[in-house]
Amino acid sequence: MTPSSSLSPGSLLHHLRQTAPLVHNITNHVAMTPTANTLLAIGASPLMAHAQEEAQDISTISAALSINIGTLSQSWIEAMQLAAMYAQREGKLWVLDPVGIGASRLRHYACRVLLEHHPSVIRANASEVLALAGETSQSRGVDSGDDSEDAVDRASRAAISLARTQNCVVAMTGAIDVVTDGKRVIRVRGGHALMGRVTAMGCALSSVVAAFLAASLDGHDDTLQATAAALACYAEAGETAGQSVEGPGSFVPRFLDALYTLDADSPLLASRLELTDVT
Template identity: 55%
Template structure:
């Protein structure tokens, strides 16, 4: 009998019943994030206005919150949506983009963390700083490796907030504070295309919408999907421009059995 929680099984389930994902993401990421979800089989909705974000969370399968281009009104929309998701038991994902850069971003992230995200996804520098450490990030770019300090910070965050924490980089790391896995794959071209990390956050939301009862496995499935298609896109890409559209084609072409066959996941 096939593993009902394997990445490939979850990808197949996502395509059989496409989830509606509310993506409160930044201006830079909206287009590519929506296309990533569509290519994978999910339905994106970029709904962030404070007047409707909370109401819309009630009909979405999952919510993702990205603070990349933050404003006071957007923050109110984020808080309304996260509160609504919590009230009705819907999963939500927090992407604390460059949360350490300014006081406004730090305060916004603290307020969102207090609402209890199901999953937190960030690069190594973001996760280290979120756990109270000192990272070497510059703006939205990570200056730290995933292994070592970032993995310890992720475990601490997961235990403190009761969230699954995903640290993405050359080798991804995912933990719920007890169990932990590493996912290999992807391509060095990925950081050269804007907003792919933000798009991955939305993809995590899509997989978590499929299995809200298994946020660790769903998060691993999303990261494994990106790792496999990143390798596929890089094989034929001539640079970051062609890599971007080839990634979308690779997402659309990937099926569940191929994902399970090629995903490189190991316990940490």
């Protein structure tokens, strides 16, 4: 991949750290603290707010929005709708994380109403992509059960179709991440197996994607490349952290340190990306 210098992962990371975008998060109870710590480590500013009464005010001051449906209630769904509506109205980019959409009808409903507000990015695992695209999946609650090579290929095709249908970017994360706008596909390699053994890693990644979307708006708006840049930085930090840990307990602090010390000038970031056109 040969992105323009202004849209390379390193340049976007550098700009993110300079601007420290305020990211509004409506996320689940489990993910709030890990997400806030992850955003702070990479250089963004987190804000957790789910009250309907302040949705408009928060939308006005924030640079981007991340919505995660991990722990739902009807009042939270209504707050998510309001936040997404205001973000769309004010031209703010936002990310939908359809956590465990295949687990219940309530989650399907929440995603259906949120899609009406046109997310900029959908960040999901293979099972969630398949379920969101209306295909059968092997979801196990919030975990992906579609990890075989054939299932990932099927989910990749579903991601491309979903991106076209929703006119957005779909970031399907797994052993190899697939990011697509329906016309182009970027594969992102890296990370570490322990990232799947720590709660809220994916949830926090969705918010990091939102931070990179905010950082991309300074005169060069390419949602696909900004999303891929976020995933490349995450993968680099995960791989670095995994080099000297004994298990998931020691992985978390090492991962936060790796994000914090991530070298924006490292050529490894761009080398993790492989861009192809959809045939």
